[in-house]
Amino acid sequence: MVELDLLKYKAHDDKEKTFQLLEAQHQYAAQSGLIGDGLPSHRSIFKRVDGATSLAEGANELKVRLESTATNGVGIAKILTFKRGSYQIDVAWEITNGSDKAIAPHAYFQLQRDDVAPAGETKMVSTFTGPAVYTDAEKYQKVDFSNIADNKAKFAKTADNGWLAMVQHYFVAAWVPAEKTQREYYMRKIEGSNVFQTGVIVPVAEIAPGAKGVASVSLYAGPQEQSALKEVAAGLDLVVDYGWLTVVAAPIFWALEAIHKLVGNWGWAIVILTIIIKAIFFPLSAASYKSMAKMKVLTPRLTQLKERFGDDKQRLNQEMMKMYQTEKVNPLGGCLPILVQIPVFISLYWVLLGAVEMRDAPWVLWIHDLASPDPYYILPVIMMVSMFVQTKLNPTPPDPIQAKVMMAMPLIFGVMFFWFPAGLVLYWVVNNVLSIAQQWQITRLIDGGGKAANDAKA
Secondary structure, eight states: OOOOOEEEOOOSSSSSSSSEEOOOOOOOOEEEEEEEOOOOOTTTEEOOOOSSSSTTTOHHHHHEEEEEETTTTTEEEEEEETTTTTTTEEEEEEEOOOOSOOOEEEEEEEEEEESSSOOOOOOSOOOOOOEEEETTTEEEEEEEEEHHHTTOOOOOOOEEEEEEEEEEETTEEEEEEOTTTTTEEEEOOOTTSEEEEEEEEEEEBBBBBEEEEEEEEEEEEEEOHHHHHHHHSSTTGGGGGOOGGGHHHHHHHHHHHHHHHHHHHHHHHHHHHHHHHHHHHHHHHHHHHHHHHHHHHHHHHHHHHHHHHOOOHHHHHHHHHHHHHHOOOOTTTTHHHHHHHHHHHHHHHHHHHHHHGGTTOOOOOOOOOSOOOOOOOHHHHHHHHHHHHHHHOOOOSSHHHHHHHHHHHHHHHHGGGGGGGGHHHHHHHHHHHHHHHHHHHHHHHHHHHHHHHHHHHH
């Protein structure tokens, strides 16, 4: 199978065309053949048996039969079964032994692809492209193309369960043999090229003279929709890889999906989920902002101390600690609550980056695809402005160099986000706006309290 179009998805760089998963540009193909004397491989020529080539109205299944010229009295047929509304294709070998002796062939099912990342991958937004194997014993194992080329690839070689896949951003092709079927996994590089083959070999039960044998494996070739992947095979949903943050990211995606079912728009689902997460972490954020607000009030006094004791670091530290104790301020109080929240927000980042549901999903007005960059850079500019406002609300570092770096950060990050998917930038913008509102309110209260205390002393 050398070409496979996914009609529900558009090409990354040309929205007038449908997306091709299996295609010639990356030499990406699903191949299968038989191992045994005189038996056909994936390079052999087959003849299609006359019959339907498209699903009839009301039909749920289409079988396409391909036959090969018999060798040594052995008749071979490859049968492809397509199902309505499904990304699964059953690939079966039917072997009729017309010889005078028993045969015990093997069938192989492999995926071939070069090591070039798909369109849309950049240094800013980079995800895993390559083969993966899953077994009950070894679990999910990603394998880098470079390790295959160097013969250093480590993965489960034999099992009676699991699957083998070729993974890329948003999409996957996977061979899934039947459970409790002995199998052997392999990976190799085609000599003199950047093309790799990774596959699975399954045995065919011995076929006596005059008897018939069948070997069948299911091919899933489609989007990384987690609910659909779970139904195909155990662990197949792990190709949506959140790494060590899976324990946090999986519930976040579940929540995002549940919100989408209610509002019907992935953009608004991102906005609502971000608000919910900010609300959950409100006590921690409030503690952080209170600490930063108090530090901002103390900034002029810190500057004075630095001017007085700048040449005596030990005395400066002593005076600073004395002031912190007197004012009951913890200089690390603004950092610790933020550190607790980091895994959650990194997980949300990976959820939005890996969710194929964002592909071609519109939000409002000019945002027609949450998985592509904002075409007019409006969201990144808003994010830059929000980061600049946050910087002004934070206490100014006493070190002039640090202060300049902090002022430059919004511009640096804003430019980086020009190439980020709009869904990710939307999340950051909403998060920043909520943080600004919360931080401004707390800072206003702290400043008001400080002013009232000073008036009372006067």
